[in-house]
Every structure is written in structure tokens, then in C-alpha cells.
Amino acid sequence: MIKIFNCYFHKRTFFHILLDLGLVSFTVVVAILYQVAGVGNQPVVSILWTTAVLFALAILLINSSLGLYDRVHSRTVSQTSARGAIVLLLALPLSYGIFHLSPVKLQNGKVFMLVLLGGLIIMLMHRIYATHIGPRALIRQRVLIYGSGKGARLVGQTLKKSDPNVDLVGYYASPNEVVTEVSGWAVLPRDKSLTDVVQQARVDEIVVALTERRGGSMPMRELLDCKLQGVRVVDTATYFEMTLGQIRLDSVSAGWLIFGEGFDQGVMRTITKRLFDIVCASVLTVVASPILLVAAVLIRLESAGPILYRQERVGLNGRLFSVVKLRSMRTDAEKDGKPVWASATDSRVTRVGRWLRKVRIDELPQLFNVLRGDMSLVGPRPERPFFVDKLTQEIPYFAVRQSVKPGVTGWAQVRYHYGASVEDAVEKLQYDLYYVKNHSLFLDLVVLFETVGVVLMGKGAQ
Structure with missing residues (x-):
């Protein structure tokens, strides 16, 4: 994994993004270069590369x-090809805009x-090849799990689901653990030292997954030797943070949160985030105005009652806002006065409301909350006081x-479906903790990009 501005990327993903960025930028430059007079002129060159990079980013x-x-993913080659066709269709108006709006005139x-x-x-074509056909040996990681208990099994299962291209060398039991079969991989014999096993198996990363670390369970000297030889050594909390983008409650401790890096709440970060929110929310409000007008008419035509819905939520440092x-x-959705979580087949949702929720249009008025300073564009989902009190008592670190x-959108919202239970709240909290620990302007941009995909695919709406 590669960490860029507090956001983790898989090496393979990062490589493909850079490759596509370079290929598209180069194509734009080639398409324009021989049709422009005075390409040696510095302003023309600057405009040329700016146009190419902006198009590539789009x-x-x-x-x-x-x-x-x-x-x-579980897509077939045909499904990925269909998405590629959609990319071409969306690229046509972008290309048209470049041709007609660029100050560099083409012949x-x-x-x-x-x-x-x-x-x-x-x-x-390369994207389809790399996704379904390409060599799986590209930038593969060979991982050894130190431990064979419950925590180690969880790491192994997660490893198989989250990254099928990784090579799991096996499990190496600590002296205090019983050597048994684990998840289809035999625990490696202890007749060789950890250092020798790592060298012979060409291990790139060791995940220390021990439930109990006292009583000589941790071979500190051998782990240090492995690290000095270039092998990455991480604990389970760090592993899940890098691989899943979560801080799992079953592997984290208060000490890890306190003494580890992250949770930066500096003045510059606060000012930058606020300026970013104001600019983006202002632009989005103007762009969304026609959509809000149409939605308001549809709501009024379907049923009597207010168009806008106000509800008390818990914000920064526990402050209440509407x-x-x-x-x-x-x-009459809550005529008995008792708060209820929304569900996938909630009978209280109107026909128009179900469509609004599917494409997330019902969330757009929250842009006014962003402009007022109650919310940010990106952050944890604001919860009602009733649920905050309940979940704070039942779930550790929920108040963090x-x-x-x-936020109007957030890391948990794009990574996990709509929550409707305490169990769902636990899962979403693990993503929220990751965001609070690693939040940055770059991570906000990543979330906003992924939100576009969530809206287009209609994922997670209720």
C-alpha cells in the first residue's frame, strides 16, 4: 500500500491510475500538437498541457x-466493457468542449x-485487460501472518476478500499458540526461525496478529531483523487501516489511537476545509437549483405537506443543529414520536421520495447547512440525538x-450501505474513525469522486 496525503492506495491501483493519466494526457497533446501554430510559444505550451491534464483528470x-x-469486484468482461463504452460516450461532450472552447485553435x-x-x-482496452486478463504477478505482495488464533484467522479471511492477488505465505504460530490448520493454510512449522522462514519464502510483509503479546509471544529481535532487511511489519489495526480503510474496533486500543499518527485538527486544516466547503457548496447550490425546483414540484404534486424537512441532529462537539x-x-412517518431507523423497504417513504433517495437528491438542501457552517461537504453522517445517546453507550469510541x-457525504457513506441497526452503526463507525484519523483535502476529494459513482450506480440508498 502507498500512503498519499493520508489516503492509502494499493500499489497496483496507483500504477494503473498514473498509467491512464499519462496515456490520456499524451493523447491530447498529440491530437493538438501538429495542428497549432507557434507551439514553441510558452503560453501556448502551458495551455496545451493544462488542457491535456484537465481532460485526463476528468x-x-x-x-x-x-x-x-x-x-x-464481481463483474464479467462484458460488464466491464459496457462501462468502458459509457466512458467513451461521456468523453464525447468533453472532447467537443475542448475543441470549441479551448483558446488554442485547431485546424x-x-x-x-x-x-x-x-x-x-x-x-x-488496457483497463479491461488489466482487470480480467492481465498478469496477476504484477506488483504482488507476499504476506506472512504471525499468529494462528482468532485474530490471525480474521486477517487471513479479510486478506482473501480484499485483495485476491496477494500471496498469503501462511501462518507462523507464536510459542504460546497451538499449531493447527487455519483457513485452508497450514501453520508453518516452528523448526525454523521466523527470520529464516521470511528469507526462504521471500516475504514482503508480516502482519502481527496475536491476541496475547505477553509471556514471550512476540519475537521482538527477529521482527526487528526482518524489518531491517526491508520487510514491512505491521499490527492488525494498521493492516486493516491500510487494506480496508477502516479502524476496526476488535483490533484497536486506546493506546494505539493516542500514540499513533493522525487525528490532526490544526488551524490550517480547519481553514482550508472551510474555504473548500464554501466554494464547492456555492457552486453546487447554483448547479442544483433547477433539480431542486423540479423535485419540489414533484413532492407537492404527490402529497400535501412541507417540501423541506427539518430534523435535529448532533454536530461538531455534540452541538445540536437542524x-x-x-x-x-x-x-405522519413518526406519529408516535419514537425515532425509527429507515429500512430498505420502508413503507413510510413516498413514491417520489424513493426516487429522490435513490439518486440522493433529497440530500441537496444540506448544502445550505454547509454554507451556514453546521456541516461540511465530507464528514461522518449526522445522527439524531436519540441514536447518538444510545450508540455512545453501546459502542466504544463512538463519540470520536x-x-x-x-458531512453531506462521507467515507462511511461511500464504503458501506445505509445503516439501519446497531450492527450497521458499528461497521460505519470503523470507516468514520478512519476518516477522523486521516482526513485531509485530498481524502475529501477522493470521497467526492466516489460519491459520484455511488449516485450513478444507485448504491446504498434507502
Whole structure:
């Protein structure tokens, strides 16, 4: 894994993103270069590369939104090819915009379009090849799990699900553990030292997954020797953080949270995030105004009652505020006065409301909460006081999520489906803790890009 601005990327994913960025940028440059007079002029060169990079970034955003960089998926080659066709269709208006709006005037628009589309087709063919057919040995990681107990089994199961291209060398039991079969992989014999096993098996990473670390369970000297030889050594909490983008409650401790890196709440970060929220929320409000107007008319035509729905939520440091949303439920949704979680087949949701929730249009009025400063564009989902009190008592570290402003969208929202139980709240909290620990402007941009994909695919709406 590679950490960039507090956001973890798999090496393979990062490599493919850079490759696509370079290929698309190069194609745009080639498509324009021989049709422009005075290419040696510095302003023209600057405009040329700016145009190329912006177009490439737009294509990467579309690819990411359609899941073409997902490491784990269940799509067929045909389904991935269909998504590639969608990328080409969306690229056409972008290409048209470059041709007609760029200050660099081109002589032959047909040549430009043909070269550009040819480059995009090559990029998408490589994307399909890399996803389904390409060599699996590319940037593979050989991982050894130190331990054979419950925690080690959990790491092994997660490893298989989260990254099928990784090579799990096996489990190496500590002196205090019983040597047994674990998840289909035999525990490696202890007749050789950990250092020798790592060298012979060409291990790249060791995940220390011990439930009990006292009484000589941890071979500190051998682990240090492995690290000095270039082998990465991580504990389970760090492993899950890097691999799943979560801080799992079953592997973390208060000491790990306190003494580890992250949880930076500096003044510059706060100012930068606030300026980013104001600019983006202002632009999105203007762009979304026609959509909000149409949605308001549909809500009024279907049922009597207010168009907007206000509800008390818990914000930064436990401060209460009123969140604003488009009404998607009947006016008597909670006539008994008792708060209830929304469910997948909630009968309280109106027909128009179900459509609004599917494409997340009901969330758009929260942009006004962002402009007021109650919320941020990206952050943990704001919860109602009733559920906050309940979950704070039942789930450890739940109050940590209130150390940042709640968001219209968030890391948990794009990574996990809509929560409707305490168990779902636990799963989402693990993603929220990751965001609170690692939040940065770059991570906010990643979340916003993934939100586009969630909306397009209609995932997680209720």
C-alpha cells in the first residue's frame, strides 16, 4: 500500500491510475500538437498541457465513478466493457468542449476527435485487460501472518476478500499458540526461525496478529531483523487501516489511537476545509437549483405537506443543529414520536421520495447547512440525538466521530450501505474513525469522486 496525503492506495491501483493519466494526457497533446501554430510559444505550451491534464483528470474521475479501478469486484468482461463504452460516450461532450472552447485553435476537428478517441479506446482496452486478463504477478505482495488464533484467522479471511492477488505465505504460530490448520493454510512449522522462514519464502510483509503479546509471544529481535532487511511489519489495526480503510474496533486500543499518527485538527486544516466547503457548496447550490425546483414540484404534486424537512441532529462537539432535506416520507412517518431507523423497504417513504433517495437528491438542501457552517461537504453522517445517546453507550469510541463536522457525504457513506441497526452503526463507525484519523483535502476529494459513482450506480440508498 502507498500512503498519499493520508489516503492509502494499493500499489497496483496507483500504477494503473498514473498509467491512464499519462496515456490520456499524451493523447491530447498529440491530437493538438501538429495542428497549432507557434507551439514553441510558452503560453501556448502551458495551455496545451493544462488542457491535456484537465481532460485526463476528468476521464479518471469517470473511470473511478464507474468502478474501473476497483481491486475487488464481481463483474464479467462484458460488464466491464459496457462501462468502458459509457466512458467513451461521456468523453464525447468533453472532447467537443475542448475543441470549441479551448483558446488554442485547431485546424482539423475530425483529426483531433479521431486521435483522441483512439487513445481513449487503447486506454479502455488496457483497463479491461488489466482487470480480467492481465498478469496477476504484477506488483504482488507476499504476506506472512504471525499468529494462528482468532485474530490471525480474521486477517487471513479479510486478506482473501480484499485483495485476491496477494500471496498469503501462511501462518507462523507464536510459542504460546497451538499449531493447527487455519483457513485452508497450514501453520508453518516452528523448526525454523521466523527470520529464516521470511528469507526462504521471500516475504514482503508480516502482519502481527496475536491476541496475547505477553509471556514471550512476540519475537521482538527477529521482527526487528526482518524489518531491517526491508520487510514491512505491521499490527492488525494498521493492516486493516491500510487494506480496508477502516479502524476496526476488535483490533484497536486506546493506546494505539493516542500514540499513533493522525487525528490532526490544526488551524490550517480547519481553514482550508472551510474555504473548500464554501466554494464547492456555492457552486453546487447554483448547479442544483433547477433539480431542486423540479423535485419540489414533484413532492407537492404527490402529497400535501412541507417540501423541506427539518430534523435535529448532533454536530461538531455534540452541538445540536437542524438539518434540512427534501421531504421523502409521509408527514405522519413518526406519529408516535419514537425515532425509527429507515429500512430498505420502508413503507413510510413516498413514491417520489424513493426516487429522490435513490439518486440522493433529497440530500441537496444540506448544502445550505454547509454554507451556514453546521456541516461540511465530507464528514461522518449526522445522527439524531436519540441514536447518538444510545450508540455512545453501546459502542466504544463512538463519540470520536463528533470531533469533526458531519458531512453531506462521507467515507462511511461511500464504503458501506445505509445503516439501519446497531450492527450497521458499528461497521460505519470503523470507516468514520478512519476518516477522523486521516482526513485531509485530498481524502475529501477522493470521497467526492466516489460519491459520484455511488449516485450513478444507485448504491446504498434507502
